[in-house]
Amino acid sequence: MNLNMNSMESVVAQIQGLSSNSSDITQLHNFLKQSEELLHSDFSRLLSSLAELDPSIHSLGFLYILEACISFPVAKEHVSELLVSVARFINSCSTEQIQLAPNKFISVCKKFKDHVFGLETPIRGVAPMLTAIRKLQSSPEQLTTLHADFLLLCLLAKCYKTGFSVLEDDIYEIDQPREFFLYCYYGGMVCIGQKQFRKALELLHNVVTAPMSTLNAIAVEAYKKYILVSLIHLGQFSTSFPKYTSSVAQRNLKNFSQPYLELSNSYGTGRISELETFVQTNKEKFESDNNLGLVMQVVSSMYKRNIQRLTQTYLTLSLQDIANTVQLRDPKQAEMHVLQMIEDGEIYATINQKDGMVRFLEDPEQYKTCGMIEHIDSSIKRLMAVSKKLTSMDELMSCDPMYLGKVGRERQRFDFDDFDGVPQKFTI
Numbered sequence: 001m002n003l004n005m006n007s008m009e010s011v012v013a014q015i016q017g018l019s020s021n022s023s024d025i026t027q028l029h030n031f032l033k034q035s036e037e038l039l040h041s042d043f044s045r046l047l048s049s050l051a052e053l054d055p056s057i058h059s060l061g062f063l064y065i066l067e068a069c070i071s072f073p074v075a076k077e078h079v080s081e082l083l084v085s086v087a088r089f090i091n092s093c094s095t096e097q098i099q100l101a102p103n104k105f106i107s108v109c110k111k112f113k114d115h116v117f118g119l120e121t122p123i124r125g126v127a128p129m130l131t132a133i134r135k136l137q138s139s140p141e142q143l144t145t146l147h148a149d150f151l152l153l154c155l156l157a158k159c160y161k162t163g164f165s166v167l168e169d170d171i172y173e174i175d176q177p178r179e180f181f182l183y184c185y186y187g188g189m190v191c192i193g194q195k196q197f198r199k200a201l202e203l204l205h206n207v208v209t210a211p212m213s214t215l216n217a218i219a220v221e222a223y224k225k226y227i228l229v230s231l232i233h234l235g236q237f238s239t240s241f242p243k244y245t246s247s248v249a250q251r252n253l254k255n256f257s258q259p260y261l262e263l264s265n266s267y268g269t270g271r272i273s274e275l276e277t278f279v280q281t282n283k284e285k286f287e288s289d290n291n292l293g294l295v296m297q298v299v300s301s302m303y304k305r306n307i308q309r310l311t312q313t314y315l316t317l318s319l320q321d322i323a324n325t326v327q328l329r330d331p332k333q334a335e336m337h338v339l340q341m342i343e344d345g346e347i348y349a350t351i352n353q354k355d356g357m358v359r360f361l362e363d364p365e366q367y368k369t370c371g372m373i374e375h376i377d378s379s380i381k382r383l384m385a386v387s388k389k390l391t392s393m394d395e396l397m398s399c400d401p402m403y404l405g406k407v408g409r410e411r412q413r414f415d416f417d418d419f420d421g422v423p424q425k426f427t428i
Contacts, residue, residue, distance in 0.1 A: 015061030148182035160193035
């Protein structure tokens with residue numbers, strides 16, 4: 001079908017006339033589906049048509065035209081103008097209308113992200129993509145296909161705090177496994193940027209232990225960072241996998257991460273000079289993995305671990321002795337490390353500036369302040385909510401015909417006469 005002014009004007013007129021109520025919107029949606037070939041046949045009339053529509057009122061029609069418009073190659077001089085139009089649409093569009101055509105909305109957002117990358121201005125995409133996620137979600141528990149793109153934008157723009165805001169949601173609904181892997185991987189990196197190492201460990205752990213039939217590059221890179229973050233946050237790393245980790249991951253991940261496992265072994269000795277020598281020897285490898293900065297944080301954390309060990313042995317110690325014991329350059333550097341650890345709550349101590357002595361103290365927290373009681377109360381409420389949700393999901397799963405069929409097939413593989421109860425392990 002050839003696009004001409006009359007036919008395009010007809011589409012615009014239909015959009016303007018059928019955007020007022022739900023029954024009209026349904027009729028409009030059917031009309032737009034039938035007009036897709038028309039919309040994708042000429043770029044020149046599409047932009048001028050957008051100017052005749054209000055994205056907050058004519059959201060569904062605006063979306064169809066915008067998706068057609070952004071699917072054409074865009075000249076560099078027009079990209080910025082197009083990005084402004086997309087951002088304006090995302091911010092003002094009707095959630096109810098765009099959820100009628102979620103795939104088109106996702107397509108527009110992903111192409112918007114690609115153009116932002118092309119201009120090397122990732123920060124321009126951060127706020128619109130966050131808005132797009134909230135409008136696309138049916139609930140905060142849903143992981144959309146835009147989450148990973150948003151977190152990648154946050155990483156490149158160094159907007160870690162904004163990225164961290166979506167990671168506080170508990171996710172129970174996942175559409176695509178690959179999106180889950182990327183969400184946890186990029187999310188772990190955002191948490192590392194925020195120095196939220198506990199949450200980073202949780203997300204990277206999810207990647208490493210997630211079900212997988214074949215090993216993927218995301219899991220390999222996550223495992224390397226998982227080792228490094230474990231050393232920074234916990235001061236140790238265990239090579240043992242949880243029982244629920246896929247056999248593919250257990251067999252193969254270590255083979256792709258040998259320098260990182262050797263780094264963990266070197267870290268375990270507590271000797272800073274050996275660790276620094278190892279890092280220098282393998283610097284090129286860590287650099288090619290884009291992990292050198294994180295590796296240097298591992299080195300820095302060893303000073304903290306060694307200082308923490310001193311608190312278990314001594315009540316008082318001079319800054320000079322601390323510097324000598326943990327191999328710091330001088331007492332001033334030791335003082336800086338101790339002060340930072342006090343500020344971060346990693347140790348409890350006071351420094352006598354007059355004689356350069358450090359006095360190590362017990363944890364002053366008595367767990368009876370209003371703030372601590374509120375924290376404990378909110379934690380209990382969250383655990384109760386999670387428990388209720390898991391019970392509900394378990395009930396739904398126990399009634400799912402596909403799940404029951406799968407379990408039934410697996411049960412036939414076992415001779416139950418050889419067991420006192422149900423088998424210890426089977427694949428679901």
